[in-house]
Amino acid sequence: MQDLWLRILVFTSSFIIIYCDQESTLIQKYPAEYEQYLQSITEQNNVEGPIVNEKLSDEQPQAGPGSNFVQWLQILLGITTTTAAPITSAKPPTDCEPCTVCGSAVNGTKIVGGTETIRNQYPWMAMLLYSNRFYCGATLITDMHVLAAHCVSGFNPQRISVRLLEHDRSDPNDTTTITRNVEKITKHPRYSQSTFDNDIAIIKLDKRVKFEGILNPVCMPTKGEWYTGRDGIVAGWGTLKEGGDVSNTLQHVAVPIISNAACRRTGYAPTRITDNMGDSGGPLVVADETTNVHQLVGVVSWGEGCAKKNYPGVYARVNRYGRH
Secondary structure (H helix, E strand, O other), X not given: OHHHHHHHHHHOOOOOOOHHHHXXXXXXXXHHHHHHHHHHHHHHHOOOOOOOOOOOOOOOOOOOOOHHHHHHHHHHHOXXXXXXXXXXXXXXXXXXXXXXXXXXXXXXXXXXXXEEOOOOXXXXXXXXXXXXXXXXXXXXXXXOEEEEOHHHOOOOHHHEEEXXXXXXXXXXXXXXXXXXXXXXXXXXXXXXXXXXXXXXXXXXXXXXXXXXOOOOOOEOOOOOOOOOOOEEEEEEOOEOOOOOOEOOEOEEEEEEOOOHHHHHXXXXXXXXXXXXXXXXXXXXXXXXXXXXXXXXEEEXXXXXXXXXXXXXXXXXXXXXXXXX
């Protein structure tokens, strides 16, 4: 502004101008320039398009007495100033995808014992294949990641693939599946092959999956919740009986969730049950009784035999890892 007033004073060196009092004199002396100023104001006010936000922010200089006259003098003297861009309200993009729903299962019948699921009942259920042969389960947790475990330890990631929306492994036309290769595997740095402590891993897919139709990820568990005393649901293509073959169709079973203290009183040696057990792939989920939203509370880790009495299955406690 000091430079502006200096140029005004140079221009009026033959007479003293107090701009508020001399406005009419200069208008009479320079009518063409004043007409140019009025024309520019008219053009600004007639710009096509809606005025989105006319309110000035608190940081913008407010117009004061004689401000229009000063603007006219600027035009008269050929002084250009930088004007802030008009304030516009942000318009929401029209191409956003809707928020992803998690933990939404297809309604089925009540689980009594182990039984076959209906097709794609648990859309987050993933199958791991090695050289295109099934060998483990996993769980879809984002559009780019599945949760797995010791099934990936010692295996070549380039030969592992992840298949979604599979139901009957023996029938390639049973469902429309989605298959992705593996870009990266991240195992827990403190995973123990001898005790299965921290037996948890994340597989990053080579390409995102699109959440459309029934496909959706499982919800992550509530932080700090133990889920003791709740019934969980385990799903997978495991053996139907001890020493038997793996199942062609996806199976599920309801299991009670007990505390670590109770587990130490079973047939397992107390030292075998720790607070950092991992998973072997398949999900253990708990469904909310009101909303039926499913949370991933555990992942199948290990067990003694197949549904052997006094030897409950051991699962990873998912909410001990990561941020939820």
